[in-house]
Amino acid sequence: MINHLFRLKHRPSGAVKRSDFSFGSEEVRELVDGEVLVQIQYISLDPAMRGWMNASENSYMPPVAIGDVMRAIAAGKVVRSRSGYFAVGDHVTGLLGVQEYAISSGQGLFKVDASLAPLPLFLGTLGMTGMTAYFGLLDVGQPRPGDTVVVSGAAGAVGATVGQIAKIKGARVVGIAGGADKCRYLIDELGFDAAIDYKSESVAAALAQHCPNGVDVFFDNVGGEILDAVLGRLAMHARVVICGAISQYNNLEAAKGPANYLQIMVKRATLRGVMVSDYYPRAKEAITDMAGWIAAGKLKTREDVVPGLDTFPETFQKLFDGSNNGKLVLKVA
Amino acid sequence: MINHLFRLKHRPSGAVKRSDFSFGSEEVRELVDGEVLVQIQYISLDPAMRGWMNASENSYMPPVAIGDVMRAIAAGKVVRSRSGYFAVGDHVTGLLGVQEYAISSGQGLFKVDASLAPLPLFLGTLGMTGMTAYFGLLDVGQPRPGDTVVVSGAAGAVGATVGQIAKIKGARVVGIAGGADKCRYLIDELGFDAAIDYKSESVAAALAQHCPNGVDVFFDNVGGEILDAVLGRLAMHARVVICGAISQYNNLEAAKGPANYLQIMVKRATLRGVMVSDYYPRAKEAITDMAGWIAAGKLKTREDVVPGLDTFPETFQKLFDGSNNGKLVLKVA
Numbered sequence: 001m002i003n004h005l006f007r008l009k010h011r012p013s014g015a016v017k018r019s020d021f022s023f024g025s026e027e028v029r030e031l032v033d034g035e036v037l038v039q040i041q042y043i044s045l046d047p048a049m050r051g052w053m054n055a056s057e058n059s060y061m062p063p064v065a066i067g068d069v070m071r072a073i074a075a076g077k078v079v080r081s082r083s084g085y086f087a088v089g090d091h092v093t094g095l096l097g098v099q100e101y102a103i104s105s106g107q108g109l110f111k112v113d114a115s116l117a118p119l120p121l122f123l124g125t126l127g128m129t130g131m132t133a134y135f136g137l138l139d140v141g142q143p144r145p146g147d148t149v150v151v152s153g154a155a156g157a158v159g160a161t162v163g164q165i166a167k168i169k170g171a172r173v174v175g176i177a178g179g180a181d182k183c184r185y186l187i188d189e190l191g192f193d194a195a196i197d198y199k200s201e202s203v204a205a206a207l208a209q210h211c212p213n214g215v216d217v218f219f220d221n222v223g224g225e226i227l228d229a230v231l232g233r234l235a236m237h238a239r240v241v242i243c244g245a246i247s248q249y250n251n252l253e254a255a256k257g258p259a260n261y262l263q264i265m266v267k268r269a270t271l272r273g274v275m276v277s278d279y280y281p282r283a284k285e286a287i288t289d290m291a292g293w294i295a296a297g298k299l300k301t302r303e304d305v306v307p308g309l310d311t312f313p314e315t316f317q318k319l320f321d322g323s324n325n326g327k328l329v330l331k332v333a
Numbered sequence: 334m335i336n337h338l339f340r341l342k343h344r345p346s347g348a349v350k351r352s353d354f355s356f357g358s359e360e361v362r363e364l365v366d367g368e369v370l371v372q373i374q375y376i377s378l379d380p381a382m383r384g385w386m387n388a389s390e391n392s393y394m395p396p397v398a399i400g401d402v403m404r405a406i407a408a409g410k411v412v413r414s415r416s417g418y419f420a421v422g423d424h425v426t427g428l429l430g431v432q433e434y435a436i437s438s439g440q441g442l443f444k445v446d447a448s449l450a451p452l453p454l455f456l457g458t459l460g461m462t463g464m465t466a467y468f469g470l471l472d473v474g475q476p477r478p479g480d481t482v483v484v485s486g487a488a489g490a491v492g493a494t495v496g497q498i499a500k501i502k503g504a505r506v507v508g509i510a511g512g513a514d515k516c517r518y519l520i521d522e523l524g525f526d527a528a529i530d531y532k533s534e535s536v537a538a539a540l541a542q543h544c545p546n547g548v549d550v551f552f553d554n555v556g557g558e559i560l561d562a563v564l565g566r567l568a569m570h571a572r573v574v575i576c577g578a579i580s581q582y583n584n585l586e587a588a589k590g591p592a593n594y595l596q597i598m599v600k601r602a603t604l605r606g607v608m609v610s611d612y613y614p615r616a617k618e619a620i621t622d623m624a625g626w627i628a629a630g631k632l633k634t635r636e637d638v639v640p641g642l643d644t645f646p647e648t649f650q651k652l653f654d655g656s657n658n659g660k661l662v663l664k665v666a
Binding site for chain 2: 228258266267
């Protein structure tokens with residue numbers, strides 16, 4: 001059995017290029033006791049993967065070593081098993097990599113009930129993306145009914161879920177996204193109260209207009225100038241949830257820190273991060289709530305499924321040029 | 334009766350210059366009902382005053398208007414009174430300004446018991462400086478016995494108090510200060526466990542040496558590169574107390590934000606500010622504890638008392654060139 005796979009060849013400088021990887025084919029080895037072979041059907045493409053490609057010492061996961069299979073979360077089906085827990089035919093998700101077949105010891109591999117929802121949803125709203133939104137907003141951001149919640153990267157997979165959960169919890173929601181189409185989508189399809197197009201308007205001025213009483217909760221996926229603009233508009237006792245900084249991940253220089261961070265002091269605000277792995281023990285809580293909201297039509301999901309394992313380097317880049325529409329997933333042919 | 338006083342003439346650009354103020358003399362007017370006349374004896378010089386000179390819209394206090402008496406906290410004695418609450422001879426502190434005589438309506442004026450401690454102490458450890466240290470460390474930083482607490486600006490009035498309180502609470506304390514003399518003072522006089530001289534050594538390397546298990550609590554008075562270095566060394570679930578950013582106050586450009594702020598996420602840390610005015614209702618708690626520790630010899634204070642109201646612009650600058658030794662106080666002749 002032949003596996004096609006992407007290995008990391010160089011650490012990318014700035015945006016990822018095809019030449020940063022080697023794409024090859026290799027024979028799949030035999031399993032040893034306890035292992036399973038997973039045929040990968042869908043691969044989740046996430047901004048965090050860009051960080052895993054860097055030689056950073058101080059990240060929450062070690063970098064992908066040069067020559068290793070590129071790390072990614074994926075979903076697939078068990079096709080061989082020498083495990084007492086996973087059976088052939090089980091659907092699973094885990095850090096299976098950018099490849100067609102993965103051998104897993106079962107550690108960090110999760111069974112999913114594929115009858116509940118299409119498999120790509122377990123890489124999105126019912127997976128890490130949705131849990132990041134759910135726990136980041138509810139546990140860290142703690143919105144109260146009537147609060148003004150602002151989310152950046154609002155048309156992205158995490159942002160769209162954050163905004164909809166905030167609406168379900170009774171908050172006013174303002175999304176920041178790039179382009180008129182995305183902004184229309186936030187208001188018309190997802191029920192956001194307002195949307196700010198950072199590509200065509202001043203974020204600071206638009207925040208002043210849409211958040212006259214300040215921002216109670218800011219869920220930030222973007223960093224950079226947008227973070228500074230929102231810090232300049234915080235309400236007293238605001239909660240700032242740091243989920244990511246997609247504007248900074250391709251920087252060749254150090255990330256730009258929030259120059260406005262002293263507003264945290266002036267406004268008695270709290271800035272905390274959300275790290276989804278801390279919430280794995282509570283995953284069921286999030287999946288139950290969100291599956292219920294999806295079934296009730298209160299929580300809309302959108303997956304941008306791109307076919308072709310071999311398109312990985314170019315498809316990944318869609319996360320950074322803003323051309324993806326919803327949760328970006330690579331479909332393995 | 335003649336009052337000598339400093340009025341703000343220009344908004345300073347960068348470091349404060351004498352020409353940014355007008356120094357003059359004016360006749361003291363008659364009191365109206367409810368007012369008191371305070372003869373100022375000591376004026377507190379604080380980094381925050383530099384911010385009050387800027388035309389910022391988004392600060393915790395309005396800027397000092399051009400032409401107004403320069404704002405400052407001071408201590409003195411009531412010499413005339415038409416108030417039912419304050420009597421001639423009472424010692425008081427409040428926002429009385431950089432001048433010899435101040436008329437006050439009594440709002441924001443506090444009686445102090447000058448028999449407890451010398452008057453300058455009520456501008457320092459038993460005043461806002463001490464309360465900032467006390468509540469910032471204990472309420473926001475929440476050190477536990479055995480924690481590693483790092484404080485920047487450690488030889489300054491707030492920092493020295495923070496470090497000593499952290500020791501009293503059973504923490505390991507590492508101070509960051511500029512120069513060998515200050516570092517020796519922290520260890521030999523104040524009982525810090527280690528001191529880092531940011532002028533002669535790499536802060537990041539020294540933190541790695543002195544904080545092998547990471548930094549549980551960071552109390553930051555300085556901002557800039559020191560903040561970034563400590564963010565790179567946080568322990569899991571660290572608490573970062575933002576008290577000030579003295580390295581940034583004279584910047585002509587925008588402040589430099591902490592480029593390492595995503596470590597807040599990686600380390601599940603919390604970044605919060607401390608604003609002493611939030612704690613005024615609990616002032617007695619802090620003063621009782623600290624006066625007790627001073628009496629017991631556990632908390633040492635140091636005041637750098639410089640005589641001469643007319644030296645204000647040059648004396649103020651000592652806060653920024655690192656030449657003050659302890660709480661900087663201007664003594665009115």
